[in-house]
Amino acid sequence: MLLYGISPFVLSVNHVFALIFLACLLTVVKLLIVRRKGVKTMERFPGPPAHWLFGHVKEFRQDGHDLEKIVKWMELYQFAFPLWFGPSLAVLNIHHPSYVKTILTTTEPKDDYAYKFFIPWLGDGLLVSTGQKWFRHRRLLTPGFHYDVLKPYVKLISDSTKVMLDKWEVHSRSEESFELFKHVSLMTLDSIMKCAFSCNSNCQTDSGTNPYIQAVFDLCHLVNLRFRVFPYHSKAIFHLSPHGYRFRKAASIAHNHTAEVIRKRKEVLKMEEEQGIVKNRRYLDFLDILLSARDEHQQGLSDEDIRAEVDTFMFEGHDTTASGISWIFYNLACNPEHQEKCRQEIQQALDGKATLEWEDLNKIPYTTMCIKESLRLHPPVPGISRKLTKPLTFFDGRTVPEGCTIGVSIYGIHMNSTVWENPYKFDPLRFLPENVANRSPHAFVPFSAGPRNCIGQNFAMNEMKVAVALTLKRYYLIKDPDHTPKMIPQVVLRSLNGIHIKIKPVEND
Ligand code: HEM
Secondary structure: OOEOOEOHHHHHHHHHHHHHHHHHHHHHHHHHHHHHHHHHHOOOOOOOOOEOOOEOHHHOOOOOOHHHHHHHHHHHOOOEEEEEEOOOEEEEEEOOHHHHHHHHOOOOOEOOOOHHHHHHHHOOOOOOOOHHHHHHHHHHHHHHHOHHHHOOHHHHHHHHHHHHHHHOHHHHHHOOOEEOHHHHHHHHHHHHHHHHHOOOOOOOOOOOOOHHHHHHHHHHHHHHHHHHOHHHHOHHHHHHOHHHHHHHHHHHHHHHHHHHHHHHHHHHHHHHHHHOOOOOOOOOOHHHHHHHOOOOOOOOOOHHHHHHHHHHHHHHHHHHHHHHHHHHHHHHHHOHHHHHHHHHHHHHHHOOOOOOOHHHHHHOHHHHHHHHHHHHHOOOOOEEEEEOOOOEEOOOOOEEOOOOEEEEEHHHHHOOOOOOOOOOOOOHHHHOHHHHHOOOHHHOOOOOOHHHOOOOHHHHHHHHHHHHHHHHHHEEEEEOOOOOOOEEEEOEEEEOOOOEEEEEEOOOO
16 A cells, blocks of 8 residues: 555655664763763863773773783872773772772672673672672671681692692693693682582593683673673673674583583482481582572572572682682792792691691791782782762762762772882782781782672682692792783783793702
8 A cells, every 4th residue: 555655664664764863862862961970970080081982992902901001090190090981981990098998898889880791691699799689698608618618628629739730740841831821720610619519520631621611711701892892881782793692602601511510419419318418418518508598488599599609609719719820820930039938838837748738728928928919919800890879988088979880990909109119029028917017908909808808718818828839849830931921801810822831840850
């Protein structure tokens, strides 16, 4: 049928165009309003000039120099400066302990931009969740990190570390440089699987690339990319893009990995229940806690909640420590005199024993200081963020309104020359008790601070101590002068070109 000589088809195409135009117009108007609000919010905070459309995104090229840029700007803009990610998203980047204290002592939620990109992967787990749900789960899971639970982990972590060190024999014989991040990732994955999920994997000895570790690497890269590429902030655009497709594929690999861990455990629990051996089986691990949790109405966690927490802990529990341990090895390789002091202390603590025990963890204070100094120079989580639900006033009287996103640059705080003298120098003595006492506790925050600090920090410190002690007992770590790692913050601190060192056996020296 023709209507005034125009077919209904043509009419509907015109309508579609009109609707698209209207939607674009509305989006632009919305962006302009949000942008105006952002500009007003940041009025009192001078910062580096930003492109009207890209903001500062193009300054961060992921070429190994992004963190240097933050330090350069920190020197120009004391305490804080705005960073724009696209035309409308402004983040107030803070890098001074007094500023950091103001935000981290509150219970303000995680920012809903950066963290929401994790949700399709990590669900509404502890890292992302807010309000009552976060509080309930945090309280539920905290006993999973009690020292009674952590104690037997020392043996499990030692076993995983030894598997890694055995694999390193070949590199010690050839004395050729090798990339260690991938070895350490497999070791920390093996450890967390054993400790938190009582799951023995052969991930360290299986041949080929581990699909879960590769998936986590891709997911971190894609979450980071999504934050940087402004159009990808739209769910629909990201979903339809090739990157969105890669994200879904990687998330599905990660989910299959964790689903299998849960499935196997449920099977074991069922069998044990049938045989009446639930109570005297072994310590309660993290997965037991999740599966047996009951609220006041005897209601357990939903399957979705359990999976979100398993996904969160599987990722947080291995990738962060892999970064921490890899950078510690690198820093010790670059500082042989400190390495040797650690080795002597470790040999003394071990007193001829082959492996470290729980009681030995406190007998290596110099090594602990070196670990902390490495966490300062190379924080495994270089930045975090919060979104304000109410106005916040900093110690210098400057106020930011509700809705403002605050980026806490952990790297920036650790490199702040007004707090740390000669910040690039590896100097473990900064962590002597008398020096710590003279500094703000918020000057060193690798595990964040306040109510949303890292729940796994004791686990992580223990794992790092065990891994460093057993490694230094067996090998000398030697710097590879031809290979300087280029730091890139991709959720976790990684190196663009890997982290390479050489090793030599201790007994053959
Ligand atoms: C060197 C190793 C580690 C470092 C540097 C580290 C650092 C951090 C930081 C900075 C946060 C705050 C994140 C934010 O505010 O967005 C955090 C939170 C968290 N970490 Fe760790 N972490 C490490 C190891 C671990 C381990 C081994 C686990 C688990 C076994 C873990 C589990 C978590 C969880 C679940 C949260 C969220 C806590 C909450 O919001 O209540 N982390 N971590």
